[in-house]
Amino acid sequence: MRLNIDRITALAVLAPSVILLAIFVYGFIGQTFYIATTNWQGLGAVEISSVGLQNFERLFAGSGLPFFRFREALVNTVVFTVLFIAACLSLGLFLAILLDQRIRAETLFRTIFLFPMALSFVVTGTVWRWLFSPRSGLNTLPTLFGGAPLPPDQWAWFTDRRQLVTFTWADASRIVVILIILGLFAFAAIAALRRRPVQALIAGMIGLSLVGWFFLGGAFETLGNVVRPAHGVNLAMFSIVIAATWQMSGYTMAMYLAALRGIPEELREAARVDGCNELQVYRYVVLPLLQPITLSAMIILGHISLKIFDLIYVMAGGDNLRVDVPGIHMYLTAFRGNNFALGAAIAVIMLLLVAFVIVPYLINAFRTEVKR
Amino acid sequence: MSVLALPRQRDIALQRRTVTRLVIYATLTFWAILYLIPIYLVLVTSLKPRAEVSLDQVWALPRQVSTDAFIAAVERLSPNFMNSVLLTVPATLISAMAGSLNGYVLSKWRFRGANVIFPLMLFGMFIPYQSILIPLFQLMSQLRLTGTLWGLILTHVVYGLPITTLIFRNYYTEIPDELIEAAQIDGANFFNLYWRVVFPLSLPGFVVVIIWQFTQIWNEYLFAVTLTDPVSQPITVALSQLAGGQAIDFSLQMAGSFLAALPTLLVYILLGRYFIRGLLAGSVKG
CATH class of the missing domain: 1.10.3720.10 (MetI-like)
Known part of the structure; x- marks a missing residue:
């Protein structure tokens, strides 16, 4: 009897949190999906009617600045995510390995590399805006050694207008579809090798039908109209990557360092006895053991970079198209332009992008936990 | 390192170890300075009187500290x-x-x-x-x-x-x-x-x-x-x-x-x- 009352109490204690999260997370997400299918614009009492998926259609294929801007933001996010993750992982691993060499002042170095994590993205943005302002900051660093300042038009940092690679939206879509097709075929091949014919067959069929769809040309009829202006890899984005890496690389360093400390010394010793030199010990023993940490770090950094907002908003302002991201575009569309329907549509796409990364991760984390 | 190794070999090994340590410490210090650059600029800039924050003086220490x-x-x-x-x-x-x-x-x-x-x-x-x-x-x-x-x-x-x-x-x-x-x-x-x-x-x-x-x-x-x-x-x-x-x-x-x-x-x-x-x-x- 006692136990039953306690069980009910336990559920009653948990209930408020569950209900609040049900409303604030799932209820609100549902509401956002709904708003995204309407034409809700403007403040006050306005007539709202359903428009189906029109908002999404426009974002991906419409002409007009807000829609072009969304696609530019999407391209920028992909570029940012790739560069940011690569920079944080490599720098974090590099620093962690150095710190793992029985360093005297380890605590001091660790504190220095990690302290930016304690700062607000707003502080980082304000400081780096100053560091990267073309007429002062880093560009005038040579004056400290008696040199001339770097020319601001060549070293424009986040105000740079130049693009490294340019492509149209239709090109980008083609590339994405080709990548998906290649991915599906690779998956099918691996499944076939592992003797899982059903998986191989399904992936192969989807891949083949995409190839058919691709060559029949039906895919890009609408996109064909949206040729100009060009998207690309914007040089300005590199400044944001530097600032973000300054802030977040300490995180990957801490993760890698914790993992390195978890590798038993006997394992390394055994490799040395087998004739490995220090480099080979890392190459064949340590690095393979760090793979799960790398995956976790990629997912954590990936979901941060896909939703990044405040750093860029404070550093470069809201109207710098070259470093625009969906997080900023959504905020300005909904809360400055009062176009709530379009803002909600952008938010839905952001959520889907993040969910694509996070949901498999959560499912996997809990599957292994239940097995344990 | 074997105890029986000749003194000369031991010296060479020791030297190589010292060089490696020096490189490691130098690299760490280099990166630590890079990470601290923004902090230096924040402190130096915020402690300068407004007139002193001019283009050629950005990196210099403040001539007089101003709060x-x-x-x-x-x-x-x-x-x-x-x-x-x-x-x-x-x-x-x-x-x-x-x-x-x-x-x-x-x-x-x-x-x-x-x-x-x-x-x-x-x-x-x-x-x-x-x-x-x-x-x-x-x-x-x-x-x-x-x-x-x-x-x-x-x-x-x-x-x-x-x-x-x-x-x-x-x-x-x-x-x-x-x-x-x-x-x-x-x-x-x-x-x-x-x-x-x-x-x-x-x-x-x-x-x-x-x-x-x-x-x-x-x-x-x-x-x-x-x-x-x-x-x-x-x-x-x-x-x-x-x-x-x-x-x-x-x-x-x-x-x-x-x-x-x-x-x-x-x-x-x-x-x-x-x-x-x-x-x-x-x-x-x-």
Whole structure:
């Protein structure tokens, strides 16, 4: 009897949190999906009617600045995510390995590399805006050694207008579809090798039908109209990557360092006895053991970079198209332009992008936990 | 290195080791300087009188130290600093307490469906908050909580629940079930157990969670800029507007940045060990 009352109490204690999260997370997400299918614009009492998926259609294929801007933001996010993750992982691993060499002042170095994590993205943005302002900051660093300042038009940092690679939206879509097709075929091949014919067959069929769809040309009829202006890899984005890496690389360093400390010394010793030199010990023993940490770090950094907002908003302002991201575009569309329907549509796409990364991760984390 | 090796060989090996150590220390120092450059510039700029912040003097040490910029920053930002304190302290404590109770239930009172509900709760800490921002703003307007700190506190408590619950749940899993069972045999009920057995063991968990939530809420921007008005703005919003002005006063901005960063930096320097633990707990498996 006692136990039953306690069980009910336990559920009653948990209930408020569950209900609040049900409303604030799932209820609100549902509401956002709904708003995204309407034409809700403007403040006050306005007539709202359903428009189906029109908002999404426009974002991906419409002409007009807000829609072009969304696609530019999407391209920028992909570029940012790739560069940011690569920079944080490599720098974090590099620093962690150095710190793992029985360093005297380890605590001091660790504190220095990690302290930016304690700062607000707003502080980082304000400081780096100053560091990267073309007429002062880093560009005038040579004056400290008696040199001339770097020319601001060549070293424009986040105000740079130049693009490294340019492509149209239709090109980008083609590339994405080709990548998906290649991915599906690779998956099918691996499944076939592992003797899982059903998986191989399904992936192969989807891949083949995409190839058919691709060559029949039906895919890009609408996109064909949206040729100009060009998207690309914007040089300005590199400044944001530097600032973000300054802030977040300490995180990957801490993760890698914790993992390195978890590798038993006997394992390394055994490799040395087998004739490995220090480099080979890392190459064949340590690095393979760090793979799960790398995956976790990629997912954590990936979901941060896909939703990044405040750093860029404070550093470069809201109207710098070259470093625009969906997080900023959504905020300005909904809360400055009062176009709530379009803002909600952008938010839905952001959520889907993040969910694509996070949901498999959560499912996997809990599957292994239940097995344990 | 064998003891029998010739002295000459030993010398060479020792020399190579010393060179390697030197390279390692030099590389670490180089990167440490790179990481500290922004801090140097913040301090140097904020301590200069405004007239001295000229283009060719950006990197030079101040010829005379001036606290004008700091005084101006304190004057401009102290109401917002107070708002941040009034926001962060209650939101942190409430979400930590709720997380502790939730973690206790989820780790010691396992029920059917917990393995579905818990991941569903966790998903809430990964979502881009833009995807709930419009309905959140609607609800807060209807409750007349926009433009007050109360709405922001409620928001931070709710969206803090997943991470605080996660950290406490993982922490309480380490408490042996036998301890709970023994107390149950002695007649302890749900709350007796929590207060007499679980809570007294929770101090390290609370330190990690409180530091984590404090840092997150103090540094947060998107909710703050959406839900507050000029009177109730926390310091992050006020700082961003300091930067947005037309006549850019860099020494004021840098002094303001320093002020906004100070509380979380202090926490980090004093309690860094726990900060790192919270950081690593964020990667779910903990």
